Amino acid sequence: MKRDVYRYPIVTRLAHWLWVLAFLVLVSSGLQIFNAAPYLDASDKSNPARRVLSIDSPAEGVGTTTIFGRTLTTTGWLGWTSDGMGSETARGFPGWITIPAYQDLASGRRWHFFFAWLATLCWIAWLISSAIKGNLRKILLRPRDLRDLWPMQAYYLKLRKEPPAYDTYNPLQKAAYTAILFVITPLVVLTGLALSPGIDAFAQPLTAVFGGRQFARTWHFAGMIVLIAFFVVHTFQVATQGVVNQMRSMITGWYRPGAHETEGKA
Amino acid sequence: MKRRLFVAGSLTALAGCSPIGTALNNTPGFEKFLGSAGNLDHALIGTRGMAREYKESDIDPVFRVNGLATPTTAMYRHIVADKYASYRLIVDGAVERRGAFTLGHLQHLMQRTQITRHDCVEGWSVIGKWTGVPLGDLLDIVKPKPEARYVVFYCMDSDDQGTPYYESLDLHEARHPQTLLALQLNGKPIDPDHGAPVRLRIPTQLGYKSAKWVRRIEVVASMGTIYGGGGGYWEDQGYDWYAGI
Numbered sequence: 474m475k476r477d478v479y480r481y482p483i484v485t486r487l488a489h490w491l492w493v494l495a496f497l498v499l500v501s502s503g504l505q506i507f508n509a510a511p512y513l514d515a516s517d518k519s520n521p522a523r524r525v526l527s528i529d530s531p532a533e534g535v536g537t538t539t540i541f542g543r544t545l546t547t548t549g550w551l552g553w554t555s556d557g558m559g560s561e562t563a564r565g566f567p568g569w570i571t572i573p574a575y576q577d578l579a580s581g582r583r584w585h586f587f588f589a590w591l592a593t594l595c596w597i598a599w600l601i602s603s604a605i606k607g608n609l610r611k612i613l614l615r616p617r618d619l620r621d622l623w624p625m626q627a628y629y630l631k632l633r634k635e636p637p638a639y640d641t642y643n644p645l646q647k648a649a650y651t652a653i654l655f656v657i658t659p660l661v662v663l664t665g666l667a668l669s670p671g672i673d674a675f676a677q678p679l680t681a682v683f684g685g686r687q688f689a690r691t692w693h694f695a696g697m698i699v700l701i702a703f704f705v706v707h708t709f710q711v712a713t714q715g716v717v718n719q720m721r722s723m724i725t726g727w728y729r730p731g732a733h734e735t736e737g738k739a
Numbered sequence: 740m741k742r743r744l745f746v747a748g749s750l751t752a753l754a755g756c757s758p759i760g761t762a763l764n765n766t767p768g769f770e771k772f773l774g775s776a777g778n779l780d781h782a783l784i785g786t787r788g789m790a791r792e793y794k795e796s797d798i799d800p801v802f803r804v805n806g807l808a809t810p811t812t813a814m815y816r817h818i819v820a821d822k823y824a825s826y827r828l829i830v831d832g833a834v835e836r837r838g839a840f841t842l843g844h845l846q847h848l849m850q851r852t853q854i855t856r857h858d859c860v861e862g863w864s865v866i867g868k869w870t871g872v873p874l875g876d877l878l879d880i881v882k883p884k885p886e887a888r889y890v891v892f893y894c895m896d897s898d899d900q901g902t903p904y905y906e907s908l909d910l911h912e913a914r915h916p917q918t919l920l921a922l923q924l925n926g927k928p929i930d931p932d933h934g935a936p937v938r939l940r941i942p943t944q945l946g947y948k949s950a951k952w953v954r955r956i957e958v959v960a961s962m963g964t965i966y967g968g969g970g971g972y973w974e975d976q977g978y979d980w981y982a983g984i
Binding site: 577 | 758784856864
């Protein structure tokens with residue numbers, strides 16, 4: 474029996490759970506905001522000729538989604554969906570996934586900006602605290618981890634009996650956490666800021682670098698899709714790699730190495 | 740088993756987000772709490788720098804019309820019919836010299852032309868060329884008194900319930916060089932749908948700040964007693980007063 478190790482300091486645990494909350498609220502309130510103009514353009518200003526996504530209701534009771542020029546019927550899910558008040562209407566994303574459930578752009582924006590601050594301040598606090606404690610090097614993917622990426626994947630695919638040697642996090646975990654925490658999340662924050670006319674006024678290159686305001690809105694949406702994909706895979710991993718040990722360690726900080734091999738088999 | 744419970748729990752958390760959020764949203768005071776982040780936005784972002792200015796070739800042939808409908812009141816029909824000859828822009832409140840400007844008078848003040856992007860709170864944007872009087876120049880004529888803090892714009896349009904449109908800026912935003920009392924759109928006098936004869940254009944903030952059909956400008960020390968007290972028609976319905984974000 475291996476000894477429990479103290480893996481997650483209090484700041485990491487707090488940041489983790491506040492991020493879970495903020496993520497759920499930011500997605501739901503973000504979809505509420507998206508619904509006010511349910512289309513995305515790859516240009517500075519709105520331009521139907523450069524539309525990459527459009528959710529419409531061409532007729533009463535019909536919802537369609539056009540993505541890269543291909544139109545799909547999505548009645549009940551996108552375009553013609555629940556209005557959040559027990560009925561159906563022409564609407565981008567359905568009421569059961571937006572905050573508030575009914576159409577209310579003003580409230581959606583308040584939720585979104587409040588939790589955007591919360592998530593960003595959490596990120597800064599976590600970054601500073603981890604840097605001081607020297608924990609960042611455990612999580613950051615380094616060049617020498619690259620050669621272990623495939624062997625680790627092969628182990629997960631059962632093509633290999635033993636995983637390559639690693640310390641706290643395996644190379645695939647490092648790659649995922651590095652990408653999410655240091656690439657995708659900052660990009661989502663920056664593309665969000667680039668949408669604001671007040672920020673565009675003093676940081677014009679920021680908006681320009683993303684291809685303009687509407688393009689930044691498109692990248693912001695794409696970043697959300699990547700974060701959702703991470704959320705789904707991450708949740709699946711936790712569920713399959715010793716869920717009790719994983720959950721307990723993110724609450725108390727104490728992790729039991731190798732617990733997932735025995736958990737559920739007793 | 741634990742695995743399935745966990746996945747079920749995660750899905751419940753996801754599905755619970757919208758109803759819990761909606762219930763909280765309808766709890767008195769909670770929106771105000773969330774809205775407190777708006778003060779942070781105003782303090783940190785504020786109004787600095789200059790909105791991007793574009794080339795002639797970037798101008799959209801059709802400038803999208805949005806917001807409340809073009810006024811249909813007898814007063815508005817009358818001023819359109821007499822080609823704005825009877826129009827007066829009243830500027831009063833906490834100022835040294837009150838003014839009533841005719842359209843001709845405004846046209847003879849120094850004009851500024853800018854091709855800027857109009858960013859709607861809904862998420863879309865459109866580019867147009869605006870010509871008009873920098874609001875700061877007009878304020879220099881009427882000279883705000885020391886107690887002056889805000890500039891309130893009273894408009895000629897109103898909603899189905901008869902609630903009139905109005906907007907406001909603080910003096911810093913009002914004096915920004917790109918804050919215009921626009922008289923022309925794309926080289927022609929503004930048409931009724933786009934706010935004729937005089938509208939506000941402030942490209943450093945979202946579109947709802949750029950009030951159309953302005954009839955009176957009042958310089959005030961506080962906005963608490965004006966209509967809903969929020970400083971604007973949409974602000975009284977929950978939108979942020981600071982619309983730079």
